Amino acid sequence: MRPAAAMVFSYFGAIVFVYASSSVVLSLSPEEAAVNELNAAFDGFDVNKDDSPLGVTLRWQSPNEFKFWCGEGCLPYYGADCRTSAALYNHMIQWQGKYVTPPFAAPNSGGGIVFKPTAVQTMLARCAYMTDAATNERLNHGCGCVADSYESACKNTDPSSGKAYNGSSPDVARCHCATDPKEPETTACYYKGPAFNDGRKNNELQRFVSNRVRQPFVDFPNVFTEVVLDSAVINAHLKKDMSNVITALFIVPSKCDAHCKAKFLMWRDQIAQQYASEPLPVVGVELTANKSPFHVLPSEGESSTARNSPQITV
Numbered sequence: 001m002r003p004a005a006a007m008v009f010s011y012f013g014a015i016v017f018v019y020a021s022s023s024v025v026l027s028l029s030p031e032e033a034a035v036n037e038l039n040a041a042f043d044g045f046d047v048n049k050d051d052s053p054l055g056v057t058l059r060w061q062s063p064n065e066f067k068f069w070c071g072e073g074c075l076p077y078y079g080a081d082c083r084t085s086a087a088l089y090n091h092m093i094q095w096q097g098k099y100v101t102p103p104f105a106a107p108n109s110g111g112g113i114v115f116k117p118t119a120v121q122t123m124l125a126r127c128a129y130m131t132d133a134a135t136n137e138r139l140n141h142g143c144g145c146v147a148d149s150y151e152s153a154c155k156n157t158d159p160s161s162g163k164a165y166n167g168s169s170p171d172v173a174r175c176h177c178a179t180d181p182k183e184p185e186t187t188a189c190y191y192k193g194p195a196f197n198d199g200r201k202n203n204e205l206q207r208f209v210s211n212r213v214r215q216p217f218v219d220f221p222n223v224f225t226e227v228v229l230d231s232a233v234i235n236a237h238l239k240k241d242m243s244n245v246i247t248a249l250f251i252v253p254s255k256c257d258a259h260c261k262a263k264f265l266m267w268r269d270q271i272a273q274q275y276a277s278e279p280l281p282v283v284g285v286e287l288t289a290n291k292s293p294f295h296v297l298p299s300e301g302e303s304s305t306a307r308n309s310p311q312i313t314v
Contacts, residue, residue, distance in 0.1 A: 011080060031281040034247050039247065039294050042055060042056050043091050049223050054121055056089055056090045057229075058086055058114050059084065059086040060111070061109055063109075063249075063264045068235055069081065070235060072092055075153060077155075078150065078154060080140075080147075080153040080154060081141060081230060083230075084231045088128070088225045090209070090213075092292055093213060111264055113250070114249075114250050114283075116244065117247070119244060120229070122194055125228070125229055126197070127196055128193060128225065129189060129226045130161070130225060132189075132224050133190070133226050139172055140156065140165045140169065140197070140209055143167070161265070176192070180211040181211070195230040195233060242278075249283075251282065266283055274294075283297065
């Protein structure tokens with residue numbers, strides 16, 4: 001008996017065999033899988049659903065040292081230790097406007113790191129702020145009140161007791177968002193994340209994002225959200241499986257030329273060698289897109305339109 005006729009589609013690099021009543025996707029490249037994961041997180045937030053994805057958490061960074069500082073001493077002007085600052089975006093928390101990258105971003109970086117959305121929501125985030133909160137100056141690893149100096153923020157020691165500040169310390173707890181802030185001038189309180197260290201495991205990230213989308217702050221220097229990630233947790237997972245905490249490296253094509261892209265690809269390879277891991281996907285992001293902003297980068301000589309359009313072979 002003759003086999004059933006089939007049409008063969010190449011869609012986003014995946015080969016699909018379509019028969020009379022079914023289709024089978026054989027594989028996705030790491031870049032395609034990362035794009036799908038990140039766009040689902042970016043597009044999926046629903047203020048009426050507590051279990052919806054919150055968005056994507058990015059750290060804008062130059063392609064040089066891949067390091068998350070924790071427990072290695074206090075450097076001048078570094079401030080709070082074991083703290084990785086990032087910014088959260090989704091289809092309702094946009095990145096358009098005069099201030100495209102957060103103030104704590106590496107100048108003219110052209111890209112950076114995208115943390116795994118589910119990891120941020122369940123284990124990485126210490127706390128989050130409605131706008132940039134200068135967390136390097138704050139106690140309790142960036143999740144507390146402002147310290148009297150960068151050194152005090154780094155050492156994180158209560159002079160009255162000699163003990164480390166934690167989530168229950170008065171100079172930390174009084175800067176918690178007991179109520180939801182509504183004005184930019186009152187946004188320097190923190191919402192607790194899953195890694196907040198008060199022993200209560202009270203994850204307030206859903207409340208944080210829901211309140212942020214109700215406050216459409218735009219076009220002032222600290223308009224961006226700030227999410228403080230636990231560097232110690234990141235480092236522990238990097239040694240086991242990097243994909244547990246990082247989904248991809250990203251570049252912004254409009255801000256990252258061919259030389260910049262080459263540096264990010266070289267950085268990807270250096271990271272893989274450093275951790276004896278599979279190379280991280282490198283994906284593109286369009287800052288003008290309100291839906292599905294992540295995309296697979298075109299190969300050399302291939303346009304982005306051609307790369308992201310389905311091609312059919314019969």
